[in-house]
Amino acid sequence: MAADTNLPLIGNLTADPEIRYTPAGVPVANFTVASTPRVFNRAAGEWIDGEALFMRCTAWREMAENVAESLTRGSRVIVFGRLKSHSWTTEDGQRRSRIDLEVDEVGPSLRYATAKVTRTPRPSATTTATTTAAADRSGDLVGAGVGADPWSGNNAGWGAASPGDDSPGL
Numbered sequence: 001m002a003a004d005t006n007l008p009l010i011g012n013l014t015a016d017p018e019i020r021y022t023p024a025g026v027p028v029a030n031f032t033v034a035s036t037p038r039v040f041n042r043a044a045g046e047w048i049d050g051e052a053l054f055m056r057c058t059a060w061r062e063m064a065e066n067v068a069e070s071l072t073r074g075s076r077v078i079v080f081g082r083l084k085s086h087s088w089t090t091e092d093g094q095r096r097s098r099i100d101l102e103v104d105e106v107g108p109s110l111r112y113a114t115a116k117v118t119r120t121p122r123p124s125a126t127t128t129a130t131t132t133a134a135a136d137r138s139g140d141l142v143g144a145g146v147g148a149d150p151w152s153g154n155n156a157g158w159g160a161a162s163p164g165d166d167s168p169g170l
Contacts, residue, residue, distance in 0.1 A: 005083040009055055009101060010109060011035030013075045017059075019068040029064035031071070032056050033079060033101075057081065059103040066120060067106060076109040 017031040037050035057079055059067045071077060081104045087097040108115045 006080070006104075007083065007101070009033055009035055009057075009079045009081070011053075011055075011077065013071055013073055013077060014054065015073050017068045017071055019064055027061060027064040027068075029059045029067045030056065031059075031067065033077060055101050056098065057101045057103050057106070058084075059106060062120065063103065063106070067103075071106075071108070076112060078107055078109050079103055080105040 011033040014032045014034050017029045019027060019029045021027055033055050034052050035055065036052040038047050039050050040046075041048050079101060081101040084100050084102045085097060086100060087095065089095055
């Protein structure tokens with residue numbers, strides 16, 4: 001959406017990601033990233049830490065499970081997402097609000113570490129068929145391109161017309 005505020009965030013996880021499930025069984029992972037700018041103090045001739053920003057992040061669905069499985073406290077991560085404002089009233093009537101980052105992409109930073117990526121298996125056709133109509137939180141369609149593995153080198157389904165491709169899939 002054009003009105004969304006998208007931003008990248010680089011920092012360290014303050015705790016292990018916390019995963020929970022909605023009443024409908026949808027996985028949600030919450031984690032906080034601490035991002036501390038470093039500035040060079042010319043008078044002292046040294047680098048010093050600026051004021052840390054602590055951003056609460058929320059990942060949904062398969063990404064939530066991948067985050068909970070892959071990342072731990074202290075992990076340096078690169079997160080890209082959309083700022084979302086949440087407001088509520090406490091039990092004693094006080095109005096509260098906070099800004100979270102709804103995650104579109106997340107991964108480990110390889111600046112000071114190495115990683116081995118393991119691709120998660122795709123959902124089965126039966127599972128995908130029941131969820132195809134629902135868009136995930138990032139706006140992509142769950143199960144888009146079913147049957148065409150984008151990593152196999154077969155470009156069918158990537159711009160090539162094929163039977164049944166006459167609807168936008170929305």
